[in-house]
Amino acid sequence: MDNYVCKIATIEEMNKKWDYEIDKAVDDKSNWIIWKKENIERFKNNQIIPYYGLLNGKIICECTAALSPSIVQNSDNLVDENIAYLTAFRTIPEYQGKGYFSRLFKFMINDLQARGYKKVTLGVEPEETKNKNIYFNYGFNEHIKDAKEVYPDGTEIDVEYYGKSIK
Template identity: 30%
Template sequence: MNVEYRKATPEDLEQIWDMNIADNNGNERWRMWKDTYISYNQNGDAYTFVILCDGRPVGEGTLIFSPECGAVSGRTELADTKTTANVNALRIRKEYEGRGYISALVHMMESYAAQNGYKYLTIGVEARETRNLAIYLHWGYDKFVMSEILEEQLVLYYRKALNK
């Protein structure tokens, strides 16, 4: 199997979001998020990175730079366009879990952020997602930043200092 990691092309974004919409039964929110995230990528407020297996997108993650992006909602402690960016929409298709692909993608995103002058990355996780929380802590996202209730779920945000 040929595995490739890269910054998403416009075609990758279309494919990923069409798959996400299909996986969520055409839910209107996912259609809205598709337009929103494609726009973020086009104007540089965020960049999405993809995992391709044999040319097919199977995973993704988005680096949000601007505090104006909806997922950050003005919270400059999560993303400020200068020193701090946010890891968001980190997903992989179920059949590709546990192979280290997401770890490699996050490492690539961290390298990209560091090369572009960012000193910190933040990440959010629902408190009930203990497996994901353990993974993020293992990756070094271990400085607690804040918490919030989002859609009736407690979300915890952590920060990691990047090494250049």
């Protein structure tokens, strides 16, 4: 992991990562195109912090902290001046299970603590048992609520929300 760096992304890095996600989408790319535009605008408006893990200069994992209730669906008890909502936990498949995301997660939590955040929250679909187990392992044991979210194309999903204190 000597050539692995955790950092807050630049707009150029965000464009590169979002283009990768759009290219990778096999079916309808429309949601990804909308999410790219929204997230770059939100970064410019200080509503999100995108955290990236780079290995030898290649973006291999990411997570984003949303800081504004206006950009998070079902935002009550999920995001405010003391709570950051975490989203877009992604690691390129060949780098999964090697500790890269864990290092990025620790970097992100340390940064959010330094910014004064006391808690982080996230959402996960009920059937995503692998992800739920990872989140429980990271300490997301406080069940906050269940709700539905809607993608830009109208797709509706069930989501369970969990929290973790980072005081």
